[in-house]
Amino acid sequence: MTRFTRRDLLLAFLGPAVATACHGGKPPALAFEGAILGANDSRGHLLRAGFKPTPQVQTRTAVLIIGGGIAGLSAAWRLSRAGVEDYRILELDAEPGGTSRAGSNAVTPFPWGAHYLPCPQPHARSVELLALEMGAAERRSDGQLVFDEAQLCRAPQERLFIADRWYEGLYPRAGATLRDLDEFARFQAEVRRFSALRDGQGRRAFAVPMEHGSDDADIVALDRLSMSDWLEAQGLRGERIRWFVEYGCRDDYGTTLQGTSAWAGLHYHASRTDHGGPEDLLTWPEGNGHIVSHLARRAGRRLETGVVVTEVRPLERGAEVVAFHADTGRCERVLTDHVVLAIPRVAAARVFPHPRLVAEASGFHAGAWLVANATLRRRPLSRGFPEAWDNVLYGSGSLGYVVATHQSDRHGGPPGATVFTWYLSLTHADPAEAHRWLYALSWRDAAELVVADLRRAHPDIESCIERLDVWRWGHAMIRPRPGFVFSPERRRASQALGDVHFAHTDLSALSLMEEAQYHGIRAGEEILARLGRQVDSLL
Amino acid sequence: MARGPREAAGARAATARTTALFVAVLLVSTCGLVYELGAGALASYVLGDSVTQFSLVIGIYLSAMGLGAHFSRYLERGLARRFVDLELAVALVGGFSVPVLFLCFGRVAHFRPILYAVVALVGTLVGVEIPLFLRILRRRLDFKDLVANVLSVDYLGALLASLLFPLLLVPRLGLVRTSLAMGLVNGLVGLWSTWLLAEELPALGWLRVRCAGVILACAAGLAGANWMTSLAEEALFSDPIIYSRQSAYQRIVITAGRGSFQLFLDGNLQFSSVDEYRYHEGLVHPAFAAAARHENVLVLGGGDGLAVREILRYPDVHRVTLVDIDPAMTALAVDLPMVRELNRSSLLDRRVRLVHEDALAWLADLPPEARFDVAIVDFPDPNNFSLGKLYTTRFYRLLRAHLAPGGATAVQSTSPLLARTSFWCIATTMEAAGLFVRPLHVAVPSFGEWGFALAEAQPFEIPGHVPPGLRFLSDALLPGLFVFGPDLARVPAEVNRLDNQILVQYYEAEWRRFE
């Protein structure tokens, strides 16, 4: 498959509702420019193709962290907090952050991936500490954490486009029947029940990080069902409730109701508050790029970008790591006492072909994403409830868009200029196929998707767009498919092999900032323990 | 003698043409009277005092018509061509009279002379029409019949105009479009008469091109009138719109009627020139009375310059920084004579510095040591989320941080009567931001009962003295403003924060009752 016809394109990526709405309409003229970014795809491809350069120089470091995403940066953060400064972070990309990276232009910074952090619950100590350190929260004299008003997501938070106008909130109330509303109420009651539930050890049913949650048999049993089965078992069959719950699966896991374990599907709704209501969240114009900058600043020059790790070989003590400096072509052998492999599981198995990793990595299915940042010269027409931070389109295959300037007091460019970050997860059942589709898209195809999707809600969107850039995330988001979360492979995945430690959000089977941070800190603390440090765990 | 079929056909054609000419007279005279009515209506709208204005305009118009009739005698040769030219002139001058007058009003210092000059010009041109017509038709008809017929058609046109104008034209089209539509009719009559009077006209082609040009101009004017004011918009306001502009941030509209004018932003009344002094005195002077010093003053919002007018009464004011997001708003306060007169050119005072920025962003970026003795906060009511953010704890925390020791601030806080919870939500929010608040209220007839929140960063007493010579406030009146009767008394309200914007919800719910 190399070229899509317009109808195929819309149907395949945005679904029948959008394809039908645009059917017969003229294809957009696309009077704006843009590009497909993520050029460093090629570096990843090098690895997949089995690129094995020969080292010319040899160096030593106490700790080598591979991967400059949230997990790798958090491992470094943990070491620094304990006073261990002899480490290096090697990141393949020219910029750190991985799936939490951000971009910026004359109008505003904007996210390319992760864009928010829910306010932590008191048991998430490390997230609280980070929020305090970043100045996103303050501790009151009574011990309560208060979050900075300017960094909490401003109102209005969400709106939904349905039929011909926008409505406040995410549940499609407009036009809902009594039965729909009843189903929604019953679902919420279930969520409330799970949110309030505590097991024999006082643990929540679902928690973030997930390790804090219950592993009681009846909770774990949910993992064997799909979210679709669970809804069915509850008698929740209406189109609207299924759409609403599937939206959560697509948004947080990049997968469908059938493709999500019921444990994960409920985790999304019932892990953040005690009351089951929507949580407060922290967000910034550049999304979680804000957290990345903070952590990268702390790591300073120990964070090296544009360095691809091609091999990790364990030694009797420590390991030998081959690192290729993409810009200079230099290849380095690093001898190190401890390694943190903070990269996706599949990539980890490639650079470190330990039999257990190789055997089990194939269970880690990661979904593909398409993200577009559209720079607007002015706001488009819009009917109904005013612009919110998160703007979702009912019935579309996309996840809608987030407005980068929603959180800022000031932006560049003309009044009304902004950046819309538009998200699409390819929920196709077979990840390899989704990946192929993603890479068959041209810039034009992607731009057409964005315009076709938004045009229903904003008829003049095309004339508002000044520039549109696209990012393809190939293996971006781990899928908590039924049975996987509590599978032995997943549960074993965090265990170190010799002096090689593992960190990455994949290890939780959930793609979340807190999970990535958790594993980074855990790996950091494992190393601290081996260094003989007495540490008070932050986990 | 029997007439041949050709002759009969010729006679029929001649009668048809004569009838057509009478229809033209009807149209022309209708247009003529509509111009007169339009100018009269406009004059009474913008200048008030409708009896005087109407009779002045009618008087001038009628005497100008007499003058025109007199001038018609100097037209001798090529009468048909002159008639077509005259129609084109009436189309342009009459058609554009009302839009031009609307555009002038508010932009020029002396409006009346222009008004009367335009009325006289249109009247003169219209005055030439009928006599000229009579002379053209004289050759075709019996003179006695002719005069009687033309005059009765002329009066019929007047009747038609006086019925159409109030019943159909103004309600459907508005004044500006009515006048342009009549211009279009005059232009079409001009074009039509090139056929009716073809035998007497040389160089028809060129004449028709000119007609087409004028018709196009009127049509373009009609289309362009949408740019000046939209029909839908005119229906929103009770008085005619005399200035309307979409800036990058908001729609600015000025209406005028009964001798006063009003400023609206996005359809919401900001002030009426009749009673704005009550509002601005109540906003500014209590804060000045409470503040320890007056040197360095901050005004947030208030781009109309009216609060600054009150501020500049104090000789000890050294510097006023006015932050208004919209350059179009402060430009209007400086450039529109009517507004500038009202604010006494306050924004041109050399003590005043204008900043065009979002007030919240500007405050957030202020150097931490910047301090103001008095801060006047005069934003439009919190009826949307972008305005709502200017009433949050975040905003008031920043404001408090930049008050000098002993400094005072006054915040316009909507109506404690019509939007009681909203009013008290603002006070509650300011308190949550660490300010000590003394709410007050004043009666502003065009708004209703209006409220302000006077505040300092430390506890303070209700102030006792205002400068002498104010129109509304006096020392005796002052304490009473701080007394809230039972129907205005405090009600519990949540704190308005960026992440809840609860005030916008209160406000919506409360004002919806009055829509």
Ligand SMILES: Cc1cc2nc3c(=O)[nH]c(=O)nc-3n(C[C@H](O)[C@H](O)[C@H](O)COP(=O)(O)OP(=O)(O)OC[C@H]3O[C@@H](n4cnc5c(N)ncnc54)[C@H](O)[C@@H]3O)c2cc1C
């Ligand atoms: C589109 C999208 C939206 C998301 N939105 C949210 C959100 O709103 N909130 C949220 O909490 N989470 C969100 N997530 C989940 C997000 O993945 C996590 O929050 C977090 O960023 C994961 O961090 P990580 O460090 O575990 O992994 P990654 O981000 O995958 O980081 C791994 C890093 O390792 C580098 N690397 C890989 N191989 C090598 C090699 N051989 N040598 C050197 N370096 C290498 C990569 O370049 C990358 O920088 C989103 C994810 C996506 C894809």
